[in-house]
Amino acid sequence: MSGRAAVAAVGAVVISGLTAVPAFAQCASPAGVYAESAGWAQRLTDASETWPLSDGTGQLVAVVGTGIDAGNAQFAPGQVVPGSDLGDCDGRGTFAAGIVGAQRVPDTAFAGVAPGARLLGIRYTETTTAGGEPSPDALAGAIERAVDAGATVVLVAVPAASTSPALEAAVRDALSRNAVVVSPAVGDQPEDRSYPTDLPGVLAVGALDESGAAVQGEAGDHLSLAAPGADLVGVSAGARGLGHRWGVDVPAFSAAYVAGAAALVRSYRPELDAEQVADRLARTASRPPNGHDPRLGWGVLNVNSAVTTELVDDPSALELPAPMPDVPTVRPAAGPPPLPDHSPLSGWLALLGIALAGLAVVARATIRLGRARGWRPGSDSWTWNDR
Incomplete structure (x- = not known):
């Protein structure tokens, strides 16, 4: 299946755990309350050590996709801000928002990356009724609305399979207004492209499973880093109180972990602009052995390092001299090494x-x-x- 067809197919179903339910059949509903220990994805992206320094307070993360069901008990009162598109029959916007900012509560080990962040739910596609692929022009309008509302991080939870002049202009405007734009790669084939993932300046996110293998087929130099995208746990739309889905295999959700980390960095290091935040997230990722990987980018998201590591060329870093370049040591051809002084x-x-x-x-x-x-x-x- 091509990337274009893959996005269209995802747009025509409701995500319900591991199964794809026909769009006309039902809305998303919880499988129950997740009562097991923290899953692999949460352990990999665990941000709890950074919360005393930064929990995302002061940041507004726009979740652009299918809206947010604010009725789930893991969203704090008022955390989903006024002006949000409430209700989410499809469930993807709610699941992504939970990865970003779900609160730590009793009865479940699941929690979001940046629980102090506020959330703005923007619905630009009705995937449970529309059927066709998401419109890049509609996505452009949603990104503009997010930036106008003051979003510091724009998470595209549902990317499009094509671009348009309007979408490209919206992304340029968002970046010029200092918003970090995060978007996943979801294509099935290496040559497939997701949008705005493939546009300049966008923090493009690949997905991996617990073994470290890439999940999506889309590949290329545009990928910045990777985060979990298989066997995921998250909050469910349709819950009256606490409710979750788990065992979810959707590569697009990898971008939600990165958006949460971006909120943490922006909260702790407000002097950094959007480009510097994106650069920091890529540079502090756990590096692949052979440099840039076409499906995993510059490595796997490392939340704690992204927040706390001092990079000498950041405005937030201590002003220490740059290290000298490595110079090979040349010894004389004969004779013992010199004695210490x-x-x-x-x-x-x-x-x-x-x-x-x-x-x-x-x-x-x-x-x-x-x-x-x-x-x-x-x-x-x-x-x-x-x-």
Whole structure:
């Protein structure tokens, strides 16, 4: 099946656990309450260690797809913001929103990546009734609406199989207005393309299973990184209270994990622009052994590293000198290696180096503690983050 046909087929069904139910048959409903231990995808993307520093507070993540059912008990009151398209017969928007921001609650181990983030549900396709493939022009209007509402992260939960001038203009506008645009690759064949996934500046996400193998067939240089897209757990639409689906195999949901991580980075490092956030997520990914992988990008999402790693070329990093390039050591063709220098001067220089290294560690810890309390370099007072 081609990528175009694959997207159209997904658009014509309701996602219900592992089975595809005909669109006219029923709306999504929970399989029950997920009561087992955290699944592999949640363990891989576990962000709980970063929550004392950043839980996504202050960020608005737009979930562009089929709407959000805010009635699920894992969405906090008011977390799905006014202006959202409520109700989600198809279920994909709700499932993706839960991966981004579901709250930690009793009775289930499942929780979202960025529970402090607010969620804006935007429905641009009625996949339970329309049948055909999602319209790129309708998707363009949804992205424009998300950016106009102030979204700092735009998650395309349902990509299109083709592009259009309107969609390309909408993505350019979103990027110019400092929104991170995250979109999955869902094509079946290497030459297939999803949109806006393939457009410049979009954080393009591939999907993998628990073994580390790519799930989708779509491949190319446009892929930035990968995240889980098989055997997933998430919140279900149609729940009156707490309800989940699990064992879900949908590559498109990989982008939701990355969108949640983007919200964490934006919350903790507000000085970074959208391009720098996308670059940080790719650069801190767990690298594939042979460089860029055409189906997994630059590696697998590493949430904790994305938030906490200091990159020396980030505005948020300590201003340390760049490391010197590696220079091969050349020894004389004959004769023993030179003896170590035991002069008094060399001893003083060694002690000075140790002292400077200690000061650097103290400075880094002080700045990190300050950030956790809401302080930013350059301010003349301590302030507390709004919660």
